Amino acid sequence: MKELLTIVLITAFWAGTQDAMYAQKYSNEFLSIGVGARAHGMGTAVVAGQQDVYASAWNPAGLAGLSSDDGLEIGAMHAEWFGGVGNYDYLGFTLPLSGNNQRLGFSLIRFGIDNIPNTLSLYEADGTINFDNITEFSAADYAFIGTYARAYPKPNGALRLGGNVKVVRRTIGEFANSWGFGLDLGAQLEKKNWTFALLARDITTTFNAWSFSFSDQDKETLELTNNAVPINSVETTNPTIILAANRKFTLTDKINLTAELDLIATTDGERNTLISGDPVSLDPAFGLEGAYSDFIFVRAGVSQLQRIQDFDDIERLNSRPSLGLGLKVGQLNVDYAYTDLGDDDGRSTYSHIVSLRLGLKPQN
Numbered sequence: 292m293k294e295l296l297t298i299v300l301i302t303a304f305w306a307g308t309q310d311a312m313y314a315q316k317y318s319n320e321f322l323s324i325g326v327g328a329r330a331h332g333m334g335t336a337v338v339a340g341q342q343d344v345y346a347s348a349w350n351p352a353g354l355a356g357l358s359s360d361d362g363l364e365i366g367a368m369h370a371e372w373f374g375g376v377g378n379y380d381y382l383g384f385t386l387p388l389s390g391n392n393q394r395l396g397f398s399l400i401r402f403g404i405d406n407i408p409n410t411l412s413l414y415e416a417d418g419t420i421n422f423d424n425i426t427e428f429s430a431a432d433y434a435f436i437g438t439y440a441r442a443y444p445k446p447n448g449a450l451r452l453g454g455n456v457k458v459v460r461r462t463i464g465e466f467a468n469s470w471g472f473g474l475d476l477g478a479q480l481e482k483k484n485w486t487f488a489l490l491a492r493d494i495t496t497t498f499n500a501w502s503f504s505f506s507d508q509d510k511e512t513l514e515l516t517n518n519a520v521p522i523n524s525v526e527t528t529n530p531t532i533i534l535a536a537n538r539k540f541t542l543t544d545k546i547n548l549t550a551e552l553d554l555i556a557t558t559d560g561e562r563n564t565l566i567s568g569d570p571v572s573l574d575p576a577f578g579l580e581g582a583y584s585d586f587i588f589v590r591a592g593v594s595q596l597q598r599i600q601d602f603d604d605i606e607r608l609n610s611r612p613s614l615g616l617g618l619k620v621g622q623l624n625v626d627y628a629y630t631d632l633g634d635d636d637g638r639s640t641y642s643h644i645v646s647l648r649l650g651l652k653p654q655n
Contacts, residue, residue, distance in 0.1 A: 316559045318528040319459060319471065319497060321402040321432045325349060326368050326381040328626035328646040332615015333578025334592020336551040339479060339488035339537035343648060344385045347396040347438040350477040350490045350533075351453030354394045354440035359387040362653045368646035377404050381646070385438070396438035403431035409464065428464030435460075448481035459499060466504060467521065473497025473528065488535040497528035529559040529570075549580040565596040565608075588617030590628070622650035 327345035330337040341349045342356025344366035357364060368381040383398035409426045440453030459471035474497075477490045503521045505513070513519070537551040553576040557564075566573035578592035595611040613630035628644040 316562070318526055318559070319432075319461075319473075319493075319499065321379075322348070322400070322434055322457075322459075322492075323531070324372075324379060324402065326379075326383075326398075326400065326646070327366065327648075328368065328370075328615055328628040328644040329580075329588075329590065329617060329624075331370075331628035331630050331644050332590035332592060332613055332617070332626065333551065333580055334576050334594040334611070334613050336535070336553045336576040336578035336592055336594065338477075338490050338533050338551075338553050339486045339535035340549060340551050342479075344383050344396065345381075345646070345648070346440075346453075347383055347385070347398045347436050347455065348381070348400065350479065350488055350535075351396070351438045351440055351455045351475055352451040352477040352479045352488070354385050354396050354438055354453055355392060355442035355449075355451040356479070357385065357387070357394060359391065360652065361650055362387065363651040364648065365651070366646065366648045368644065370642060370644040372402075372642050377402060383436075392442040392444070394438075394440045396436075396440070398434075398436040398438070400434040400436070401431060403429055405429045405431075407464075428466075430463045431461070433460040433462075434458070445482075447483050449479075451479040451481070453477050457497065459497065461499065467501060469499040469501040469526070471497050471499035471526075471528075484539045486537040488533075488537070490531075490533040490535070492531040492533070493528045494530050496530065499526040499528070500524075501526060529557070531558065532556045545584045547582045549582070551578050552576070563597045565598070567598075586619055588615075588619070588626075590615035590617065622652065624648040 325331065325335050326348045330341060330345065330349060338350045342353045344364045346353025346356070363384060363386045365384045366381065370379040371377070372379055379402045381398065381400050383396060385394050385396035387394055406427050407430060409428050435458040437456045438453060440451060443450040454477070455475035457473045457475065459473070460469070461471070462468045473493045474495045475490065475492045476494050477488065479486055479488045502523045533553055533555050535551060535553040537549065540548040542548055555574045555576065557572050557574070558570050561567050561569040562572040562574070564572045564574040575596060576592065576594035579590065581589045592613045593610050597609045598606055599609045600606050611631055613628055615626065615628040617624060617626045624647065626646045630642050630644065
């Protein structure tokens with residue numbers, strides 16, 4: 292029974308947090324997944340081009356791409372990851388400040404796996420199995436994000452700057468929970484048809500303080516199954532730096548094309564990315580969006596390029612492709628994305644993402 296789901300889950304969340312101030316690889320990775328079907332349809336390559344309510348999660352500077360005339364904008368998203376095992380939800384809004392070219396944004400993100408069997412009490416004192424003792428719990432990550440952005444108009448373009456203040460809450464049933472705090476800084480420089488961007492995520496390093504709560508019986512079960520009992524500790528998230536370039540093309544009076552390339556540099560150690568190093572690894576993402584009369588949008592992208600070695604020692608390049616569609620009716624945008632998590636062993640890992648964006652312009 293060593294592979295019981297409960298023990299595996301608890302151990303996976305706890306691994307790497309025993310030593311205080313330890314920079315764990317893939318820490319708070321749920322925030323790197325990103326929000327909005329438009330972004331996922333473009334392979335998450337939107338750090339330079341995202342200029343709506345969803346920009347809070349991609350590049351806070353993008354909020355300033357909305358003018359004060361755009362008024363209040365609301366966004367909502369639901370996604371089912373890993374064939375419906377995990378649920379990823381977002382709700383946010385942005386509104387202009389009284390000063391020109393300034394905006395505030397507030398966002399809530401939740402990524403959770405629900406209805407997980409708790410099998411720590413599966414055995415009775417006499418060693419018999421009692422399935423009536425199985426209960427259920429959820430493992431969920433939450434992020435509360437406050438965003439400020441400001442635009443500085445320039446000839447043939449603009450400079451936009453923005454920042455996030457993040458509060459992170461992570462829970463594993465009644466067994467463990469943590470609070471974390473961090474900052475993001477971003478910039479976008481628009482020049483004619485080009486936009487260049489820089490994002491420094493977790494620029495000050497994000498800290499998660501973990502606390503664990505197990506009964507004496509739970510501790511005994513963990514020890515009997517050769518699992519160490521977690522202790523209170525601090526987990527840190529190292530900065531991630533993203534450079535991006537976006538180019539818009541006008542093909543006809545009604546058809547436009549947008550292309551973007553993002554280069555993601557993580558600093559938490561060697562990762563299985565296209566360019567892998569220690570402590571910095573580089574991972575590119577590329578996306579395309581075609582628009583017809585600012586009404587119908589078709590998108591495609593690729594990201595998470597990884598080198599995989601087969602059993603016959605042949606190395607190949609694996610990736611995560613994505614497709615997306617969008618429809619704009621008045622001030623309502625409805626977007627859909629279909630993406631593969633990159634698992635090519637025949638299992639169903641495709642994910643469906645649906646998001647809405649509604650603008651409420653002030654009355655003149």
